[in-house]
Amino acid sequence: MNLAAQDIRHNLGRFALTAIGIGLLLMIVLGMSGIYRGMIDDALVVVDGIGADLWVVQRGTRGPFAEISRVPANLEDRVRAVPGVERARSFVSHSVQREHHGQPLRMTVHGLSWPEDKGGWTKLAAGRPLAQAHYEMIADASLGLGLGEQVRLGKDFYTVVGLTKGMVSSGGDGIAFFTVSDALAVQFDASGESIRLERAARFGRALGQDVGQSQPALAERGKGLATGIPALGPPQVSAVTVAVAPGIDPQAVAEVIAAWPDVSVHTRDAQEQLLVRGMIDKARRQIGLFRILLVVISTIIMSLILYTLTLDKIHDIAMLKLMGARNRMIIGLILQQALLLGALGFGIAWLLGGWVFPRFPRRVLITPGDLWTLAVVVILISVLASLVGIWKAARVEPNKVLS
Amino acid sequence: MQRLQASFPAIEVSDLTKVYGSGNTEVVAMRQVNLRVARGEVVALLGPSGAGKSTLLTAMGLINPPTSGRIVIGGVPVQEGPQSLVDLRAFRRHHLGFVFQKANLIPFLSALQNVQVALEINDVPPRKARRRALELLDYLGVADRAGNLPEALSGGQQQRVAVARALGNDPDLILADEPTAALDSYRGRQVMELFAKVAHERGAGVVVVTHDHRALDTFDRTFEMEDGRLRAESGVAA
Numbered sequence: 001m002n003l004a005a006q007d008i009r010h011n012l013g014r015f016a017l018t019a020i021g022i023g024l025l026l027m028i029v030l031g032m033s034g035i036y037r038g039m040i041d042d043a044l045v046v047v048d049g050i051g052a053d054l055w056v057v058q059r060g061t062r063g064p065f066a067e068i069s070r071v072p073a074n075l076e077d078r079v080r081a082v083p084g085v086e087r088a089r090s091f092v093s094h095s096v097q098r099e100h101h102g103q104p105l106r107m108t109v110h111g112l113s114w115p116e117d118k119g120g121w122t123k124l125a126a127g128r129p130l131a132q133a134h135y136e137m138i139a140d141a142s143l144g145l146g147l148g149e150q151v152r153l154g155k156d157f158y159t160v161v162g163l164t165k166g167m168v169s170s171g172g173d174g175i176a177f178f179t180v181s182d183a184l185a186v187q188f189d190a191s192g193e194s195i196r197l198e199r200a201a202r203f204g205r206a207l208g209q210d211v212g213q214s215q216p217a218l219a220e221r222g223k224g225l226a227t228g229i230p231a232l233g234p235p236q237v238s239a240v241t242v243a244v245a246p247g248i249d250p251q252a253v254a255e256v257i258a259a260w261p262d263v264s265v266h267t268r269d270a271q272e273q274l275l276v277r278g279m280i281d282k283a284r285r286q287i288g289l290f291r292i293l294l295v296v297i298s299t300i301i302m303s304l305i306l307y308t309l310t311l312d313k314i315h316d317i318a319m320l321k322l323m324g325a326r327n328r329m330i331i332g333l334i335l336q337q338a339l340l341l342g343a344l345g346f347g348i349a350w351l352l353g354g355w356v357f358p359r360f361p362r363r364v365l366i367t368p369g370d371l372w373t374l375a376v377v378v379i380l381i382s383v384l385a386s387l388v389g390i391w392k393a394a395r396v397e398p399n400k401v402l403s
Numbered sequence: 404m405q406r407l408q409a410s411f412p413a414i415e416v417s418d419l420t421k422v423y424g425s426g427n428t429e430v431v432a433m434r435q436v437n438l439r440v441a442r443g444e445v446v447a448l449l450g451p452s453g454a455g456k457s458t459l460l461t462a463m464g465l466i467n468p469p470t471s472g473r474i475v476i477g478g479v480p481v482q483e484g485p486q487s488l489v490d491l492r493a494f495r496r497h498h499l500g501f502v503f504q505k506a507n508l509i510p511f512l513s514a515l516q517n518v519q520v521a522l523e524i525n526d527v528p529p530r531k532a533r534r535r536a537l538e539l540l541d542y543l544g545v546a547d548r549a550g551n552l553p554e555a556l557s558g559g560q561q562q563r564v565a566v567a568r569a570l571g572n573d574p575d576l577i578l579a580d581e582p583t584a585a586l587d588s589y590r591g592r593q594v595m596e597l598f599a600k601v602a603h604e605r606g607a608g609v610v611v612v613t614h615d616h617r618a619l620d621t622f623d624r625t626f627e628m629e630d631g632r633l634r635a636e637s638g639v640a641a
Binding site for chain 2: 320325
């Protein structure tokens with residue numbers, strides 16, 4: 001006869017509620033690891049998808065996903081000239097927060113090198129890639145935009161032509177893909193007044209220097225369009241992505257480019273490591289500590305519940321001992337309940353998590369590995385939690401029956 | 404564990420003394436008690452509260468070791484002062500049965516399961532244990548309540564199930580501590596008669612601690628305890 005099962009059947013309601021409580025706790029533990037996995041996956045979605053072997057970024061920086069990187073747009077041409085390079089493309093990345101239909105709209109803007117890169121590699125769930133050089137965008141579904149919807153960014157309207165799913169930045173913002181020039185237009189958009197003020201300031205600065213005084217026509221140009229002043233150059237991009245030709249070692253190409261004094265080069269693996277170990281490392285550690293904390297809390301709560309369940313049965317355990325029941329029977333009663341509680345909690349966490357997590361604002365990615373790990377942790381928690389109850393049961397004297 | 408020798412008395416205690424505390428707080432609960440209960444004999448222990456009846460009973464039940472004295476059950480020396488001479492839990496499992504004022508049935512087990520568990524503790528296979536448990540419940544007239552939880556049974560029925568459970572291991576000695584205290588006189592007498600039946604039919608020694616003087620005629624011998632001392636009231640005292 002299985003005493004644990006009989007006891008559970010008799011106290012089904014309480015046991016079920018307890019299992020649900022444990023399940024909810026375990027669901028949070030599972031969710032925490034899912035959030036971490038989701039963060040990694042989100043962080044790598046562009047690096048993995050864009051198909052670049054190398055990332056050429058501003059000297060000494062870690063690239064556009066980690067910090068601000070500024071390289072001249074014509075770097076793309078220099079890189080293309082390096083032997084072994086099959087393809088070099090400008091890449092722009094920055095975040096914006098604008099108002100759309102009276103609601104804040106925060107997005108990570110990625111600029112793709114038109115016309116070579118139309119965004120066909122993105123995880124398109126609806127619509128199409130970019131089809132023209134300007135005023136089109138591919139938006140992630142998490143931004144809440146619809147196909148055909150127009151979004152005003154700066155002075156221009158951009159039409160959503162494609163919708164992706166699961167393409168968010170490591171910060172959790174949905175990614176919107178534009179052409180590089182549109183992304184730069186969004187980034188460097190300034191009001192008419194600020195442009196006029198900048199032109200006046202430029203003219204003033206030129207007049208304050210010998211070159212401006214000796215060449216008044218040059219100073220006058222400062223009042224005009226920035227694009228009319230070759231010395232100012234075009235706006236800078238965040239990085240240049242490089243794909244090497246088949247059979248070429250990316251490391252060899254990287255070494256050549258890295259020798260230039262104005263840029264740094266990161267391989268795809270290095271970029272991934274920078275993202276995982278650098279950018280989201282603190283979040284990883286934070287989540288890791290939370291998980292440990294939650295596991296400890298779950299163990300303590302389970303211990304208390306099992307202790308209470310044991311206390312409720314203390315008289316019965318004393319009676320069993322009086323009748324001569326062996327320790328293994330009494331330990332089995334408590335341990336089986338602990339394991340069943342853990343197993344039910346795990347099942348509830350799994351099922352409930354599967355329903356709840358997709359509704360979270362950030363992606364919660366549950367991997368089979370995490371599920372197995374949690375299953376092992378639950379077994380350990382259950383055994384550990386039962387020890388207090390077993391300790392209490394072991395100390396019960398048979399004459400407790402008389403009290 | 405092997406059966407005990409039928410030729411020996413069910414229990415024999417010699418010079419049992421139990422002292423609680425020490426120094427100023429010392430209380431002598433039992434003094435130099437000698438008692439011998441034969442197989443098939445039903446013995447009552449009477450006396451006021453605090454006389455030491457339960458102390459003697461728990462000492463004989465191997466759950467409260469005496470400070471000094473000797474306990475021999477079925478010819479096997481089991482206790483010498485506070486020193487255990489056998490594995491007490493195993494000995495209880497095989498040779499002793501207990502019944503208390505409260506039936507102490509396990510609340511999450513049915514009447515049948517409460518008896519069955521006692522048998523399974525004694526390594527009886529589950530199917531056989533179930534069959535034997537039903538026989539015992541039938542023997543005690545509560546087979547029709549086999550599937551009921553204790554909470555659905557009357558006090559008398561619970562005590563009958565408790566007696567059935569105590570018989571599960573076919574004990575050499577049954578110890579009962581005020582088993583009729585929670586019952587009316589009719590049901591109390593029924594339980595006492597049950598003990599007599601069990602003792603006479605199964606050859607077990609039965610020691611019953613009771614305050615109930617209404618059913619003393621069901622006992623073969625009665626003893627009075629007072630201030631930790633045992634004296635004969637009727638029959639032959641040790």
